[in-house]
Amino acid sequence: MPHLSGKEIDYILKAFEGSWVVPLGPDVNAFERDLERLTGHGKHVVALSSGTAAIHLALILCGVGAGDEVIVQSFTFCASTNPVGYLGATPVFVDSEAGSWNMDPELLDRAIADRIAVTGRKPKAIIPVYLYGMPGRIDEIMDVADKYGIPVIEDSAEAFGSRFDGRVCGTFGKFGIMSFNGNKMITTSGGGALVCADKATADKIMFLATQARESYPYYQHETLGYNYRLSNISAAIGRGQMEILDEHIAHHHHVHDLYAELLEDVAGVKVHSNPSPRYDSNYWLTTITIDPSVEVVGSDKAYAEIISGAVGGAAGVTHRASSPHTSVEPNANVEAMRLWLDARNIESRPLWKPMHLQPLWKDSPAYVNGVSEALFRIGLCLPSGPWVTDEQVRYVVRSIKEAIL
Numbered sequence: 001m002p003h004l005s006g007k008e009i010d011y012i013l014k015a016f017e018g019s020w021v022v023p024l025g026p027d028v029n030a031f032e033r034d035l036e037r038l039t040g041h042g043k044h045v046v047a048l049s050s051g052t053a054a055i056h057l058a059l060i061l062c063g064v065g066a067g068d069e070v071i072v073q074s075f076t077f078c079a080s081t082n083p084v085g086y087l088g089a090t091p092v093f094v095d096s097e098a099g100s101w102n103m104d105p106e107l108l109d110r111a112i113a114d115r116i117a118v119t120g121r122k123p124k125a126i127i128p129v130y131l132y133g134m135p136g137r138i139d140e141i142m143d144v145a146d147k148y149g150i151p152v153i154e155d156s157a158e159a160f161g162s163r164f165d166g167r168v169c170g171t172f173g174k175f176g177i178m179s180f181n182g183n184k185m186i187t188t189s190g191g192g193a194l195v196c197a198d199k200a201t202a203d204k205i206m207f208l209a210t211q212a213r214e215s216y217p218y219y220q221h222e223t224l225g226y227n228y229r230l231s232n233i234s235a236a237i238g239r240g241q242m243e244i245l246d247e248h249i250a251h252h253h254h255v256h257d258l259y260a261e262l263l264e265d266v267a268g269v270k271v272h273s274n275p276s277p278r279y280d281s282n283y284w285l286t287t288i289t290i291d292p293s294v295e296v297v298g299s300d301k302a303y304a305e306i307i308s309g310a311v312g313g314a315a316g317v318t319h320r321a322s323s324p325h326t327s328v329e330p331n332a333n334v335e336a337m338r339l340w341l342d343a344r345n346i347e348s349r350p351l352w353k354p355m356h357l358q359p360l361w362k363d364s365p366a367y368v369n370g371v372s373e374a375l376f377r378i379g380l381c382l383p384s385g386p387w388v389t390d391e392q393v394r395y396v397v398r399s400i401k402e403a404i405l
């Protein structure tokens with residue numbers, strides 16, 4: 001459930017009074033200026049209908065088309081990769097490093113060199129991701145990208161307000177992605193934004209996002225456009241949300257720190273935390289890893305049944321699984337912990353399954369070092385949202401301890 005400042009309703013009512021209920025209006029502009037105050041560095045931000053749309057348009061401006069290759073962090077949510085598929089291009093997956101869980105810069109370097117050797121062409125773009133809000137080694141990733149002259153599109157969808165070396169995530173590359181989906185750090189009910197380096201780029205994005213209209217008294221089209229602009233009503237919600245951003249991030253930090261403190265003495269259970277003071281995660285989700293040596297009640301029955309629905313079950317329409325197993329899944333003790341918590345009314349989730357292990361992308365090249373697969377087998381996301389209280393964190397930790405034999 002999102003956390004509202006109370007100002008959202010005021011902004012929405014004002015938008016309705018001014019008849020600004022279209023993807024155009026004062027709130028979209030004001031929301032974009034709010035976002036630019038956060039990003040700084042002379043960036044221009046364009047508000048869009050989703051983070052996925054933002055990635056799609058960034059790829060188009062990077063010149064990605066059918067047959068091209070785009071490097072994507074494998075350890076991510078499907079939305080980082082899907083727009084590569086929309087364009088008929090091929091994702092090339094690069095694995096993570098163990099500190100931040102994000103793209104490994106050395107492996108990235110080797111992957112690019114190998115793609116050039118194999119295909120004779122450079123990948124068209126690089127998409128690093130800040131998973132669960134944790135910044136990555138973006139300074140080194142930028143060095144590698146600059147060495148080859150390849151643009152970087154930072155997927156900052158989960159890392160709104162996170163910083164690396166004091167600089168906001170999403171402002172290092174040629175483009176940065178933001179998401180305001182219902183479950184993200186702030187929400188506009190649904191929405192996203194693209195961080196652009198300059199006004200000329202932002203103008204190109206706005207043109208593409210509003211059906212690419214030429215200036216004639218009738219509809220004249222020379223370019224393939226999209227209906228990807230954020231509505232003014234959604235932007236009005238975003239303006240209200242921006243007023244509680246700091247409070248919101250402080251809460252997520254507090255929840256993470258409390259989990260870390262309470263789980264400190266539990267052998268084999270580790271809370272994922274900033275690897276060094278250069279990292280400043282927004283701690284969108286607090287995640288833990290459970291060592292395979294930790295014995296959890298019910299591990300023997302962990303995958304006994306096919307579950308109904310799916311993670312984050314969208315509209316509730318999911319394909320029914322044919323078997324409770326896939327070839328790579330969380331360890332039995334991790335699934336047993338998830339079921340144990342679920343029975344106590346606590347929703348936890350496995351870490352995102354890496355893209356190079358998804359049947360959808362089985363034919364895509366992948367440069368792997370085992371890090372994301374290992375994390376997927378041992379990881380769990382804990383309740384971390386704005387409504388989670390200290391008492392609930394204590395209840396979750398108590399329940400985790402009770403599950404361990």
Ligand SMILES: *Cc1c(COP(=O)(O)O)cnc(C)c1O
Nearest residue numbers: 050051052077079080157179181
């Ligand atoms: C949520 C998310 C997106 C997409 O954002 P939407 O606004 O839901 O389209 C992209 N990448 C990552 C890593 C995400 O978690």
